[in-house]
Amino acid sequence: MNDTADTTTGVTISRCGKCGTGYYPTRLLCPNCGANAMKPDKATDAVVEETTVVRHNAGQQNWQPRHLATVRTPENQIIVVGLEGPAPRGTKIKLFEQGLAPYGRA
Amino acid sequence: MTPAIIGIHELPNTRHPAPEASTLTYMADALSGALDDAQMKLSDVDGFGMVVFSADPDKAADLAWRLGVSLKWITQATHGGSSAVNTMCHAWRALQSGDASVIAIVAADVPVQAKARAASAAYNSARRDLLTPLGYSGPNSLFAMLTQRQMAKFGLSKEDYGHMVISQRNWAKGNPIAVYKEPLTMDEYVNAGLVCDPLGRYDCPPTSAGASCIIMADASHCPKTHVPVGIRAIGQSYNYDNQAGDGLRTGLSKVSAKMWEQAGVSAEDMDLACCYDDYPAMVLAQLNDLRIIKNDDIKGFIRNRVAIGDGRFPVNTSGGLLSAGQAGGAGGMLGPIEVIRQLMHRGGDRQVPNAKLGVATGYGQVLYRYGSAVGAAVLERLS
Numbered sequence: 229m230n231d232t233a234d235t236t237t238g239v240t241i242s243r244c245g246k247c248g249t250g251y252y253p254t255r256l257l258c259p260n261c262g263a264n265a266m267k268p269d270k271a272t273d274a275v276v277e278e279t280t281v282v283r284h285n286a287g288q289q290n291w292q293p294r295h296l297a298t299v300r301t302p303e304n305q306i307i308v309v310g311l312e313g314p315a316p317r318g319t320k321i322k323l324f325e326q327g328l329a330p331y332g333r334a
Numbered sequence: 335m336t337p338a339i340i341g342i343h344e345l346p347n348t349r350h351p352a353p354e355a356s357t358l359t360y361m362a363d364a365l366s367g368a369l370d371d372a373q374m375k376l377s378d379v380d381g382f383g384m385v386v387f388s389a390d391p392d393k394a395a396d397l398a399w400r401l402g403v404s405l406k407w408i409t410q411a412t413h414g415g416s417s418a419v420n421t422m423c424h425a426w427r428a429l430q431s432g433d434a435s436v437i438a439i440v441a442a443d444v445p446v447q448a449k450a451r452a453a454s455a456a457y458n459s460a461r462r463d464l465l466t467p468l469g470y471s472g473p474n475s476l477f478a479m480l481t482q483r484q485m486a487k488f489g490l491s492k493e494d495y496g497h498m499v500i501s502q503r504n505w506a507k508g509n510p511i512a513v514y515k516e517p518l519t520m521d522e523y524v525n526a527g528l529v530c531d532p533l534g535r536y537d538c539p540p541t542s543a544g545a546s547c548i549i550m551a552d553a554s555h556c557p558k559t560h561v562p563v564g565i566r567a568i569g570q571s572y573n574y575d576n577q578a579g580d581g582l583r584t585g586l587s588k589v590s591a592k593m594w595e596q597a598g599v600s601a602e603d604m605d606l607a608c609c610y611d612d613y614p615a616m617v618l619a620q621l622n623d624l625r626i627i628k629n630d631d632i633k634g635f636i637r638n639r640v641a642i643g644d645g646r647f648p649v650n651t652s653g654g655l656l657s658a659g660q661a662g663g664a665g666g667m668l669g670p671i672e673v674i675r676q677l678m679h680r681g682g683d684r685q686v687p688n689a690k691l692g693v694a695t696g697y698g699q700v701l702y703r704y705g706s707a708v709g710a711a712v713l714e715r716l717s
């Protein structure tokens with residue numbers, strides 16, 4: 229994570245203006261109702277489902293292990309986020325963005 | 335008209351290609367070899383399918399020109415590990431409809447490390463923007479988490495995956511083109527260094543250079559040196575679930591029932607199966623979707639049909655990507671060409687006795703969290 233980059237609360241999702249379903253990552257048309265009415269919205273909370281540690285990254289010198297997690301929002305959006313450290317299954321996290329990339333903080 | 339595969343050729347997979355080798359020279363060698371095998375001339379080819387990811391900026395038409403083939407039918411597939419099977423499916427229909435009469439499908443890649451890493455980091459906009467900045471190192475992390483889900487849902491242990499990997503390694507012993515042929519023990523498998531928890535070194539296929547080609551034409555054109563292989567049925571699926579699920583079902587779950595119905599044979603009739611094995615979890619997921627694994631009993635399949643030594647059900651008899659190596663686009667042809675080779679009874683030391691029917695799959699195009707594209711073909715020995 230780049231500490232100098234701007235961060236924003238929540239991660240950007242698409243929400244259908246017709247049926248209200250929210251999607252991550254963003255979509256163009258609504259898979260649920262077919263409407264062409266997507267509006268940007270935010271998802272702010274999620275729960276950790278699985279985590280892993282990226283221990284190698286080919287071609288990178290001095291690679292520090294990175295913690296990634298699959299998290300689920302209350303609306304069932306499933307997001308792969310970066311974490312600052314280990315977080316067991318069931319950990320509640322707050323979502324934020326750096327650039328476009330999604331992160332979570334316990 | 336009975337469309338069939340009448341010629342095949344594979345170059346040895348290698349981690350260290352000769353300095354003068356390139357994706358393009360590999361394509362030329364694969365095509366030449368397959369034409370020789372089919373006893374066809376370059377000028378006989380009127381259809382070309384290109385399954386290559388590292389020829390930029392050249393496209394299929396550029397390669398047709400460089401290779402010297404004039405065509406009525408051309409296609410280039412960009413669906414990752416599914417591309418080769420998808421192309422074979424399209425070629426089968428093109429031959430049936432008369433749009434082409436002799437189709438060469440060339441699959442090749444000679445990856446250049448730095449370029450391959452850059453291509454993986456920006457595979458699509460979702461990966462470039464949402465995953466790569468996290469410290470994502472390629473699909474290993476995604477399939478590590480998918481494997482955890484599979485372990486939890488089906489009660490699988492690390493050793494269960496070990497049986498799959500070791501079985502494939504035992505097949506690789508009989509495959510002269512495989513990168514890794516030496517036996518692998520369960521101890522070595524379980525104690526291998528972690529790449530992305532719980533995936534270890536032997537769960538991730540070694541990137542290699544490789545190329546292969548199949549020639550498809552009417553079965554009557556097959557030379558007397560071998561028996562042609564026909565296609566009984568196909569299935570393809572793209573973006574089957576909008577990436578909204580757990581990835582433990584693949585797109586095959588949407589198309590396999592219809593494929594078996596079209597084939598007029600069932601999963602139990604298969605003498606072998608080759609499923610795209612970017613990770614062992616995905617071999618199990620595909621075998622499950624094909625109904626070769628019954629009633630979701632993945633653990634029972636491993637214990638009773640894989641971890642039993644020589645009488646095991648033949649899965650990925652080339653050694654699969656995990657032992658033979660993953661050569662980009664050619665990686666997706668590894669399974670289909672192995673089924674074809676076995677059905678031609680040209681399997682050498684690893685020949686499955688009396689193989690008459692086999693199924694080959696491709697799986698790939700990781701849109702965000704798992705693969706979105708699949709292809710499958712039920713193949714048969716025509717004699």
Ligand SMILES: [Zn+2]
Pocket residue numbers: 244245246247248249258259260261262263
């Ligand atoms: Zn909607």
